[in-house]
Structure formats: C-alpha cells, structure tokens
Amino acid sequence: xxxxxxxxxxxxxxxxxxxxxxxxxxxxxxxxxxxxxxxxxxxxxxxxxxxxxxxxxxxxxxxxxxxxxxxxxxxxxxxxxxxxxxxxxxxxxxxxxxxxxxxxxxxxxxxxxxxxxxxxxxxxxxxxxxxxxxxxxxxxxxxxxxxxxxxxxxxxxxxxxxxxxxxxxxxxxxxxxxxxxxxxxxxxxxxxxxxxxxxxxxxx
Numbered sequence: 551x552x553x554x555x556x557x558x559x560x561x562x563x564x565x566x567x568x569x570x571x572x573x574x575x576x577x578x579x580x581x582x583x584x585x586x587x588x589x590x591x592x593x594x595x596x597x598x599x600x601x602x603x604x605x606x607x608x609x610x611x612x613x614x615x616x617x618x619x620x621x622x623x624x625x626x627x628x629x630x631x632x633x634x635x636x637x638x639x640x641x642x643x644x645x646x647x648x649x650x651x652x653x654x655x656x657x658x659x660x661x662x663x664x665x666x667x668x669x670x671x672x673x674x675x676x677x678x679x680x681x682x683x684x685x686x687x688x689x690x691x692x693x694x695x696x697x698x699x700x701x702x703x704x705x706x707x708x709x710x711x712x713x714x715x716x717x718x719x720x721x722x723x724x725x726x727x728x729x730x731x732x733x734x735x736x737x738x739x740x741x742x743x744x745x746x747x748x749x750x751x752x753x754x
Contacts, residue, residue, distance in 0.1 A: 559673065559707070563628040567608070571634045576610040585735060586611055589668070589699050592728040592739045593618065594747050598664040598695070604652055605670025607631060609638030616642050619664060623657065625650035653681035656689070663691045668699045671715045672708050679710055679718045687722040696724055696740045702733065712736050 566573045576582045589611070598619045606612050606624035612635060616622050624639070625648045626632050632647055639645045650656070652674070665686055671679050686696050698719055700712040716738050720726070724740035731737075748754045 560628060562707070564630045567628065567630040567634055571637075572608055574607070576608055581734070582610070585699065585737075586614060588730065589666075589697060589737055590614055590618070592697070592730065592737060593664070594695060594727050594739065594741055594743075594750065599691070600660070600662045601664040601666065602657065602660070602662040602689070603666045603668070604650055604656075605668060606635050606647075607669070609635035611666070611668055612639055612645060613642070615664075615666060616645050620644060622646070623648060623660070623662075627651045653678050653685060656682070656685040658685065658689070660689065661691050662689055662694060664695050664697070665690060666697045666699075667719075668697070669701060671698065671719075672700055672710050672712055674709060676710050676714055676718060679715050680721075683719050683722050686719065687724075690724075690742065692742060694742055695727070697738070699735060699737045701735050702731075 572578065596618065601615050601619040601622045603612055603615060603622060603624045606626050608631065609624065612622060612624040622645045624635060624645060626635065627650060629649060632649055636647055671682060690696060696719065698716055700715060702712050716736060719738065724742060725744040726738065727741045728737060728739035
C-alpha cells in the first residue's frame, strides 16, 4: 500500500465495513438517495457505453449507474468494501469489480465514456488528485463525461478540500455542464462536448 492510501486508512475502512454493510447509511438516508438522484439527473446523456467508478463503496451508486451504462468498472481500494459491493451488484453481468489504489492503479489501458468520482478524492493529497485528473483527461472518450461529487464540511480523515479537488479537475480543460453547490455537497459535471442538453437534442 503506497503513501496515497496509508495502511491506517485501509484498516479503517476494512473495520468499518466488517461491522456494517452500510456504515454511511447509503441505502437508508434520504440525503444519500437525493444526492444520487441529483448526480444522475446531471448527466447530459440518458445512456453511456463504458463507465469507470473508482471509490464505489458498497455499490449503491454502482447499481444506478449500471442502469444507464452498457458496462461499468467499479473499483475500491478496500477488499472488505468490494465484498459488500459484490453482493449489491450480484446478477449485474455488465458490472465488473476491481481493487484499485489511485492514482497508481488507474486502468490506463482502458477508455471510458463516463468517469464518476464520488466522495473519494478528498482522501488524497492534491498532487495525487492532479495525477487522477491527468488520468481522467487521457482516459475519457472523445464524447466523454467526468463527474465529481463530494462532501463539503470538514471531517476527520479529509486530506484535501473539496473546492481544491474540483479546481484540480477543472484544470484539465473540459467544459462545465453542471455546477451545483449546497451546504453539504458540491457536484460538478464536465464534458468534452460544450453543447447543452437542449442543444444536443436540437431544441435550440
């Protein structure tokens, strides 16, 4: 395990998911359901080909992404978290799970139409976030879409501020499709295609 995800952080998540399959209430809290709904509503297209979701957690968002994508690669750095996600995504043959430590284990030989970074980059130092951003720029398809959704308030374990994380992703030069800020979380959606949804559909 490298310095980006030190053993103490990995141990924390292994223990967390050993004690509960849903330690953050992703399946039960209206806050979490609503946040996922806002994220999914922000996607500029109804369907995507290949999606990459690092930091997939227990797989709640993964299941909903799978309904909009032909193939999903969902990854996490914790083996225990992945066991929970595997149970949640059982029966979804087009969902593939992998254990990845970012940025070192980014799937550089694959290209994606959608990359979703939800509630994970703030655990990384900014130099690692910038490395992830470079991977996103290289790994997005010509019509690719990048999503970042992150908790805003301070908490134990945070390494980088959400605003700094999103600024680093902004620097790769994609067009901003959605910028949504609440007291609790910030959502950004970037696309290579600068057209709005209405423009894409010929309404304007």
